[in-house]
Amino acid sequence: MSTTNERQQELAIDMKAGMDYDELMNCMRCGFCLPSCPTYRESGGNEAASPRGRIALMKAVVDGIMEPDEDFEKQLSLCLGCRACEPACPSGVKYGHLLEAARDIIQKKKKHSLPVRMVRSLVFNQLFPKPNRMRTVSSLLWFYQKTGIQKIAQATHLTKIAPGNLSIMEKVLPQVPSPSQLKNRPTHVAAEGKVKQKVAFFSGCLMDTMFMDTNDATLFILSKSNCEIVIPEKQNCCGALHAHSGEKDGAKALAKENILAFENVKADFIVSNAGGCGALLVEYGHLLKDDPEWAERAKVFSARVKDISEILLAVGMPKMVLDEQIVTYQDSCHLRNVMGTFSAPRRLLQQIEGVTFTEMKDADRCCGSAGVYNIIEQEMSMQILDVKMEQAKATKARTLVTANPGCLLQMKLGIERAGLQKDVRAVHIVDLLAEAVKKGE
């Protein structure tokens, strides 16, 4: 028997043991989720590339109808994990949980080549979960260029990265703060006026390094809106990248650290300003549901998490002004589909004087960024992105707003690809709000 066959058999056994069969059965195969799925649409209506199809494939593996062959792994890998299928599902199937579980099982059985192992270990073990390293590695940009990820990628065909795209990627990365800026992060910010709300800020790993300006802007507008902010020092990366890449154990470990960090902080809410992080934070309850010591604590933690836009809308913003312009908004999938936040950011943008808010067609559809999807599944990602750019262009917007760092980079990449750099800019919503507050003063 060949080794691939053995591996597939082992994988099948693990899938049988590890997948939630009730959840697989809960899919009644009504097909209501199909129209909302980007990969289904972009594949010209391929059932296997749809949520209903992928659930059927997972179930077929568990039922022993199908081997977990390479095609199967590819199909799961092609899924963006955008979870647009979940709000569309009247049966309430937790597709995201099924996908994460399957990817986790596949990942554990995977025999990566040495360079891939090195990169994964660097990213998942050495870098993201180590706040100090995130900081001392003075920037991700540095990481991209100096660790030779580009060379490894090319040498191993790990990513199928077209060199052209990588160089655009580098162009769209933000200006990175200096190491000294990175060292002196605040732990408490007072409200400017009378305290309306006391919040604990989840600062994130990428957000607190590469996107530090956005975090500073967040603290600025929270304070301007009379929120008192605590920023627990012991917090860590949220673990979303781990969870979505099948590194569930890593994600769990990080979740526990964060629960500990926030548990005794007296605050009404835990604020997140990145859709991708927030969505995992609200799912800690699910992530740790089988851990008796942590399940309840995780649930309590998750219940306190709120997106920045919801908080700002509730407490009220100071006067905001911008130059006359059209602004449009691209939903962060996880913010919308998992956290359920979609009207708050739009309403905030509408409150800015001078701004004409124009909704773009299919704003709720994934932009193709999806964690590291745009690197791993580059072809599909770029296909999705180019459609998105057409739709953004049609709004005639000068500013394209997002609510998650991954989406922001992807939008910037899209703008470059479409040659719109002169007319359109992409910004994180809190950066735009901060800009508008300053101009309104």
Place this chain on the structure above:
Amino acid sequence: MIHQDAKKKFTAIVGEVNYLDSKQSLVAYSYDATPNYQALPDAVIKPRNTKEVSEIVKVCNEYKIPIVPRGNATNLCAGTCPLEGGLVMIFTLMNEIIELDEENLTVTVQPGLITLDMINAVEAKGLFYPPDPSSMKISTIAGNINEGSGGLRGLKYGVTRDYVIALEVVLPNGNIIRTGGKLAKDVAGYDFTRLMVGSEGTLGIITEATFKLIPKPETKKTMLALYDSLEAAGRTVSKIIANKIIPTTLEFLDQPTIRVVEDFAKIGLPTDVGAVLLIEQDGPLEVVERDIKRMAEICQEENALSVQIAQTDEEGTALTTARRSALSALARLKPTTILEDATVPRSKIAEMVREIEVIAKRNNVQICTFGHAGDGNLHPTCMTDARDKEEMHRVEKAFEEIFEKAIQLGGTITGEHGVGVMKSPYLAWKLGEEGVEAMKTLKMAFDPNNIMNPGKMFAKETRKRVVVSR
């Protein structure tokens, strides 16, 4: 297994990329929305036009390869489950609107077009296509035609059958025929158009369809009436019709269904009432207002607990959308959801629903009922778990009793979902042995090699009528 020569011929017709036989593709096209049915085809094929369909069918006929035409597999009778293997034929590459004829008020489309896409295109021109199955967001036109699908507006406007006026069909021998036309009057020979409606892919493959359209109603109003008893709701239905009002929509939900729908849609439905009627009228403003007012009075006269008229379009849409999600919302309760569509004359609705309750209790199974009160089309829906063989047996028994009762009351075994595999054992209950025999003769005349969706509609074994002890 598909013969190598046949495969070569297929790929020569549609090209390598449109012939799929990886394990993954076979699994992905092995099921439809019917619980508990799954069978792998031998291959999946995507024709690009009528000519290719015809050529494929000729090869199938030569090699006796079964063909299962598949829309988007939302049917609930296992109609697209490839029980005998063969080719699943999908129409994702044939989904265009061919012509929207505003002079003749018709629209001509390809089979794979999504129902809602057609409705949107038509409404953009101020026209109206009334059939609106709850699955329209994803169901295809050819699927609708082949199941004879109905929807919430069926009471006033009729169902798919009432709007199909012309078809292009590839027969099982590969011949291409055209039936009907853009004509209001046409009696040239047998009515093949009507014959194809509801034929469930057993007589031929539809490759083009023309529908008649009507002007879009100017206004629409929705209201919701709550009752503490089902009888009162039933009486309201009869009285509305007796008052010579035909509302667009007259839907009802029983109590367990209300609870689940509210849990899903969160639109503020009260969960402690006995039954809910969802009523809609459309047309000129004066007529709509007059009818809604009168119907509200009738609801009050029949002791409705409350009558609430939606103030805005959004409110109205929220109510109908919630009703549309009833089936899927019920699916949240248990892993397996089995939905039937027994239909009775509308005067018998309350009696039928009561009987369903009794039958469910007697067999110790959980059944919720909702449906189209206006046309007597009920959806008794059973929440169960297919892994529990013993319970599944009781579920089957309960449904048998429900069909039995429906027929006793002058009804039928299926009002809109079709016979497929699910209800084939019961077809003779409705048609009689002679009726089934006549239908089989017809099928054999069209398809002597039985390649078109074999195993559907006609069961290998007909269910003997159960004797229900009372």
